[in-house]
Amino acid sequence: ERADAAAAPLTPGALADGTLIPLLANLGSADQAAEAVALGAEGVGLFRTEFLFLDATEAPSVETQVAEYERMLRAFVGKKVVVRVLDAGADKPLSFLNDEKEENPALGLRGIRALRSSERILRDQLTALAIAEARVNRYGSDSAAGGDAAAARDAKVEVWVMAPMVADLDDTEYFVSLARELGVRVAGVMAEVPSLAVLADQVFDVADFVSIGTNDLTQYTLAADRLLGSVAHLQDPWHPAVLRLVGMIGRAGRDAAKPVGVCGEAAADPLLAVVLVGLGVTTLSMTPAALADVRGELARHTLAEAQELARAAVNATSAAAARQAVTRLAAANA
Ligand code: PEP
Ligand code: MG
Numbered sequence: 001e002r003a004d005a006a007a008a009p010l011t012p013g014a015l016a017d018g019t020l021i022p023l024l025a026n027l028g029s030a031d032q033a034a035e036a037v038a039l040g041a042e043g044v045g046l047f048r049t050e051f052l053f054l055d056a057t058e059a060p061s062v063e064t065q066v067a068e069y070e071r072m073l074r075a076f077v078g079k080k081v082v083v084r085v086l087d088a089g090a091d092k093p094l095s096f097l098n099d100e101k102e103e104n105p106a107l108g109l110r111g112i113r114a115l116r117s118s119e120r121i122l123r124d125q126l127t128a129l130a131i132a133e134a135r136v137n138r139y140g141s142d143s144a145a146g147g148d149a150a151a152a153r154d155a156k157v158e159v160w161v162m163a164p165m166v167a168d169l170d171d172t173e174y175f176v177s178l179a180r181e182l183g184v185r186v187a188g189v190m191a192e193v194p195s196l197a198v199l200a201d202q203v204f205d206v207a208d209f210v211s212i213g214t215n216d217l218t219q220y221t222l223a224a225d226r227l228l229g230s231v232a233h234l235q236d237p238w239h240p241a242v243l244r245l246v247g248m249i250g251r252a253g254r255d256a257a258k259p260v261g262v263c264g265e266a267a268a269d270p271l272l273a274v275v276l277v278g279l280g281v282t283t284l285s286m287t288p289a290a291l292a293d294v295r296g297e298l299a300r301h302t303l304a305e306a307q308e309l310a311r312a313a314v315n316a317t318s319a320a321a322a323r324q325a326v327t328r329l330a331a332a333n334a
Contacts, residue, residue: 010039010040011295012042013042013284013294013295013298015277016333019302019303021281021282022042022282022283022284023041023042023284023294024042024043024044024045024080024261024263024283024286025041025045025285025287025288025291026044026045026046026263026287026288027072027288028048028050029051029072030068030072030075032288033072033076034075037075037076039291039292040291041288042079042080043079043158044080044083045082045263045283045284045285045286046084046211046263047072047084049083049084050086050088050094052068053086053088054094056094056096057095057096058096059120059121059124061124062131063128065124065129066128066135069083069128069129069132070136073136073157073159074136074157076157077154077155077157078153078154078155078156079157080158080160082161082162082188082211082263083129083159083160084161084162084164084190085112085122085126085161085162085163086114086121087110087164087165088114089105089111089113089114089165090110091106091226091227092110097114097115097118098110106219106220106226111164111165111166112174113171115163116171119178123182126161126178126179126182126184127182127183129159130182130183132159137155137157158186159184160186160188160208160209161179161187162189162211163175164216165192166189166190166191166192166193166203167195167196168195168196169199169202169206171189172206173206176188176189176206176207186208187207187208188208188209188210189203189210190216190263191210191211191212191217191245192213192216192217192220194220196210196249197212197245197248198248200249200252200253201252203252204255204258205256208258209253210249210252210253210259210260211261211285212246212263212264212281213263214237214246214262214264214265214266214267215264215265216264217246218237218239218242218264219235221242222234222235222239222241222242237264237266237272238319238322238323239319240314240316240317243275243279243310243313243314244314246262246276246280246281247310250279250280250281259282260280260281260282260283261281261282261283261284261285262281262283262284263285263286267284267286268286268287268290270290270293270298271309271323271326271327271330272326273298274297274298274300274309275309275310275313275322277298277303277310278303278305278308278310278313301333302333308329309330312329313325
């Protein structure tokens with residue numbers, strides 16, 4: 001079946017009724033771009049930038065960052081690329097940002113919190129992203145067919161930025177205004193902390209989009225360290241508590257007419273991907289290897305059917321019960 005999917009023409013992600021659900025790739029370096037495009041990625045929903053910083057004892061210069069971002073953005077001309085600013089701390093500690101020993105690093109100075117305490121690093125990163133986008137698009141529009149507006153648009157890459165570990169409106173306003181000040185046009189936040197889901201209506205007044213990081217959202221909703229084997233059974237995004245939070249964000253996004261993405265591992269589980277769409281998620285981003293199976297599963301369900309699966313999942317009493325109920329109902333769809 002996998003071989004068939006690979007040989008078939010790569011159609012855009014869509015439900016059986018034609019509702020488009022763009023399928024995007026999670027990438028950690030520019031080297032993975034070609035493979036993602038070959039597997040049908042319609043853009044990048046999560047570009048993790050930590051790789052640039054991992055071995056560094058201090059943050060890389062703006063110029064070094066521009067060169068790396070430019071290389072990656074060139075692979076996605078004509079598409080959207082969502083770049084996550086540096087997510088340092090907890091499972092991704094960096095010596096130059098996380099110097100204090102913390103008792104509970106997952107609850108400590110990580111993501112946007114660490115960047116707010118070292119604003120220079122965030123300013124440099126946003127500046128580098130704005131410069132890289134401008135460079136790619138300047139060359140792109142120069143070479144586009146003379147004066148053809150559609151060709152000029154197709155030759156451009158669209159950079160969106162998002163911040164990890166955002167807790168509330170204060171974090172959101174801080175990040176979005178800094179991004180705009182530094183020349184990035186589209187700025188959103190990740191929903192990884194349950195408080196953000198609860199406040200999603202307020203957040204959408206300010207953010208251009210929300211992308212749900214189900215790995216951390218699950219960790220924080222169930223209060224179970226994602227790195228700790230003894231509580232791994234709680235790290236399950238099928239948990240109805242996690243799915244209800246996703247539903248809150250989905251409703252707020254629909255009311256605000258703004259995009260809601262998922263870029264955590266949950267998006268790579270084909271049946272769960274359908275449930276997420278039923279909860280109001282409008283784009284899915286995943287490891288490129290999962291694109292074919294998710295594309296195939298989405299095509300088997302209409303939006304009304306996805307919403308029915310979502311209702312069953314949020315009304316289940318456990319992650320296992322949600323998975324079972326959805327599996328049974330889904331078998332009835334085409
Ligand atoms: C997530 O938390 O779901 C996510 C996408 O970010 P990461 O796994 O890199 O923390
Ligand atoms: Mg995360």
